[in-house]
Amino acid sequence: MHSDKNEKESSYPKFAVVGHPNKGKSSIVSSLALDDSVQIGDTPGTTQVKRSFPLIVDGKVIYELFDTPGFQRARRVLSWLKKQEPVSADKRSDVVRAFIFEHRDNEKFRDEVELLEPIVNGAGIIYVVDASKPYGVEYEVEMEILRWCGQPSMAILNLISEEDYREQWNNALGHYFRMVRTFNPIESTFREHLELLEGMSHLKEEWRRPIKFAITILEDLYQKKVEKSIDIIVDNIQKTLSFVYRLNVKGEKVTPEEEERAKIAYREQIIKFEIEQTKAIEAIWNHRSIEKIENILSLENVGLFSEESASIFGLSEKGLIITGASAGAITGVGVDLMFAGHTLFMASLIGGVVGGVGAMFGFNNLYEVKILGQSVGKRELTVGPMKNLNFPYVLLGRALYHNALIAKRSHALRGTLNLDKDTFFLEQLIGSDVRKKLEEVHLQLRKGKSLSEESIIEYKKVIRASFESLLD
């Protein structure tokens, strides 16, 4: 009874990702497990012990992936196995089990024990090779050992570099594996990820249902991640556009220092909002260990207010005027629009305050600076809300760009996130008709009015459509 229970509990599919050292096993696992914490290195032996990556849904394991060390002494293992011959095919996996039992404490075969153990315990074999390098006979030893294990298996051709030797590999692997697939963990899309899982489900009849369930769950999870990241972007737009910084003023008049301090504090808060947004988005997509290029365009510094980001992430002067006029925003803020249009293309938005450039165009063209309560003796300097018409588009453009990069980024990538935005133009992404809808919301926020639920839903729909087009 007890053993039945155990069997039932561990009846979910298991897959051991095995192969020669440095052929991208950890990259594949990292990509499939959506985990960017897996150590991936160009030094052989980076993975020293097997690690389990279960897909757990509400505490129930649906399938389990094992990242394993590469074969180190494959010839000796095979030699040991062959010494046990003659062995009938149905007993060969027992011989592998005996090898593990005998060499469990033998440091010499530590890697082989680690990689063979999940297989003899029922894991399917995912054999990874680098198909960008020529095939070599030395692989046959490894494949022969895996054949001895008698578990369902498939081979993955990983193209680590640009050359392509897949034909050679296909010819050889076909003799050992029922299924051979190409999968590049660095460049693979979410769809390809699911296709690989689908392929893995065919290794064993009883694995089909759980893997299909896992695919449904992962697809749903993906959609939820998209939805959540859009929520975060829209929340940030709302929060930022309606933000007002308040400073109590001590003297009779507001000193230039006080005004400057308030403006800087306002600007810093807005940057902080964006940093929080980027962090939240990276957490949603499970990218917690990303290194980013720390330059002026990095989302984590003053890049938000750079001249370039204003023109690339925001709208062109023409686009802006069309949008503003069509939404009725031009009325009342016509002067702002004119000035803002110029500031967009000639200087930084708010960064100008610090850099001195903004003074040329006037700080008030960006957002309101008011002194309140002079009549009753209590003075309060307020900065905001942001009046600049292009600002929400800059914010939106940057957020969508960052979100798309993160959503598409493979978890196997360990390089620095390149926020090169040369090819990103919000105007192409969001048509003028759609911008009208956005501008209506921006207008409300600029006026400090709260948004109705319907308008937020509509706004999110527009943003989501733009974001999804970036994902394609």
Added chain:
Amino acid sequence: MQEKQNNITLKNYIDFTQLLQEYRGNHEENRLFALKHESLLKSPQSILLQWFRDNAFRVKEPLYSKTFLEHSFTALTILSFISFFLGLFTGIGLLSYSGATPVNIIYYLLFATFLPFISMVITLLSMITKDSSFSFFKGFFSWYWVEKLLKYFTLKEKFDWVDTYLSSDLQKWMGIYKLQRFSLLFSLGLMIALLFMVISQDIAFSWSTTLQISAETFHNFIEMLATPWESFFPSSVPSVELVELSQHYRLGEKLNYEMVNQANKLGAWWKYLAMATLFYAIFLRTILWLVSGYFFKKQLEKEFLSLNGTKQLLYEFNTPYVSTKAMTKENHLDIIEEENVPVKESVNSQYHSILGWNLSDNEMLLVNDSKKIQSSRIYSTGGNHSFEQDEVSASEAKGRVLLYVKAWEPPTMDFVDFLEILVENRDVFEVELFPLGTIENNYIRSEKELSIWKRKIEGLKFDKVWVIDA
């Protein structure tokens, strides 16, 4: 019982807000909680309340709700007493009867019907308006100012957080609800005063106005006011005769003779006044009190569900917790940086022995031809050779040995074992390891590939082994 438990109180609301600021759990915990209370999942309010109850112990002291509710209770009690006694004394004042002149019912009606009516209209306008419009209407409530002053002079600093915790809409409904309570208590005071005065004195009521209003017109007016209760309590509505009789002219030297003679009839007005107070000041106010209480509760529920953090909680309750991460933390490998790697920058044209690791004889011939390297002893090792065969090859090697390796295949322990045997061979006095690129790349290896080999050889610390970087 269950329904009572699912009611959101102001205390729950404030504590929940504070809890959300201090603790939100994580997806795994929250989903697990939701699965344990699956039956509550259909009702967001119920499951959030259950989550709050389960985690209420996490709210750190001081509890904002405690300070707030204590203060509110004190303020509410004080103002309730003031309201009641103000009503009571107003009533006594209005109904004080010296016997010299009758009591003018118009003053009393002003407090019992007109003022409540106007105040209720303003209340209704406040209910249906928002933001700036509401700010305008709320200014008409005297109690609003009294409470504001009380708050300002007593515990202002302690309640700085109120505006953050309680939205303007919620504060509006809370204010309206409280104001109805005070007004109701004022009216009750008024009513009790009326009953007390009627019982304790023989009051002669009259009506008097500067306006040229006939008794008939005035009767029509009071009859109109009495419409709501006239049908089931007709005797409370004064007759035209009584209205005529009770009209009082101030400029008369003495009281009207007829009035004095029929003074016993003048007291009959009290029933009308009592009913007017009961209906306009108490009944309608009670309805308004209950309605504002209902809307306050609805607003509380609405905002409870839209508090910062509830959306995330509900998402986590309803979304399966999916984990794809490793259960164990990985011990990161320390990479040995190459320091003193023995490197040769050129390859000789003649070697005593040439060995190829994982290279076939034919492949080695091609390399030798390409690189113009010669040797009388050429051994293919690794690959599909057995380890024993490799041992023989290693023992047969002599002098200066060139060892070809595939640069793209990182060194395995199998190779290290073989290299060890080769190094231990006393006839071998030098091993030059030559990482080769692919034939398509004319055997040129990449820097990264070379670096991996250099690091490995550096780590092995073999005196005899050199890496060719040519």
